[in-house]
Amino acid sequence: MKAAVIHGHGNLDVLRVEDIEAPRPIPGEVVLKVLCAGLNHLDIWVRKGRPGAQLQMPHVLGSDAVGIVAVVGAGVESLKVGEQVIVNPALNCGHCEFCRRGEQSTCLSFGIMGLSRPGTFAEQVVVPADNCYPRPPHLNDEEAGVLALTYVTAWRMLMTRAQLKPGEAVLIHGVGGGAALSSLQFAKLAGAEVFVTSSSDDKLSRARELGADHTLNYEKENVVKWIEHETSGRGVDVAVDAVGAATWPLDFACVRKGGRVVLCGVTTGSKAESDLRALYWNQLTIMGSTMGSAEDFRQMLRAVTVNRLKPVVDEIFGLERVRDAMERMETGGQFGKIALRISQ
16 A cells, blocks of 8 residues: 655655555554545654654654544454544553543553554554544545544643633634644634734635634734733733744733633744743643543534534645645645545
8 A cells, every 4th residue: 555654754855655565453443444634743743753752664654534444353343344434643541540530642651643653644544443433424535634633632722721711812823724723713613702813914814714803913013012902901811822932922921810821832942931920920820732532532523513613624635745745834834734635
């Protein structure tokens, strides 16, 4: 079968589409024929090399996927050949104290498809049967294929960690990427007032079409002064940050007293100074968030299905153009998720 693999870490030239051996399931697993897969910034970090991560080369990239069950491993009774499913990319041991509490994303051996085991940028992928969920029927292949990772991440950030309430004000940095756009969609679904920033006027215009209440080009205006003006000096209730070092100081300056900051990514760097006086004086709550639990994933899927919410798909590439797809993501020109069409 064909798959997008790396034989070592590096720039885009280490990424190749090659023929590799088709996977076989062990008990409790299934093999999926992959229809479509979605790109995430995680794919860039895996390709370049993450500290402490030991990959067996060649390694298949990719975390998100929608597919058709092709082979059912021993002991699997929940799935049948021919069913269409989407993959929850989160991996866990299932028996540590955190998994037993239902907090799988804090599992001691937590992993992700495409990082901890071969990923989804392939014609076939083997996954634990428990990680397969019915695809929302209103989504096409590309929409279903890009849904999982960023949307469960946004759901956990807003609903589980930040405990977002209707009418609260939310600041989202750098709208256009998957985490920011999914956060915008869920925040509006929850009845929040949403403030978004970008360096692109076109992206801000499109964000308003998705429901953003206030938009700002951060290259033209000061974010902190904007929030102060728009909220009459109060500040927002929640700052959602997938950017990291570049926006971390803004979070402290833009949230109200008693407000919350929730962080899920560091695309601009992982080292940033914090104003500890603002932290204690304003009684802020700072939260990290990574993907989600099995219950987060179930709730997210239910919300998407009931409300017929659709992921924003930026562009669709064939598997043979995976380098072009990843280059588009690295340059930051996309608005929404980038999809890889694997099979018909």
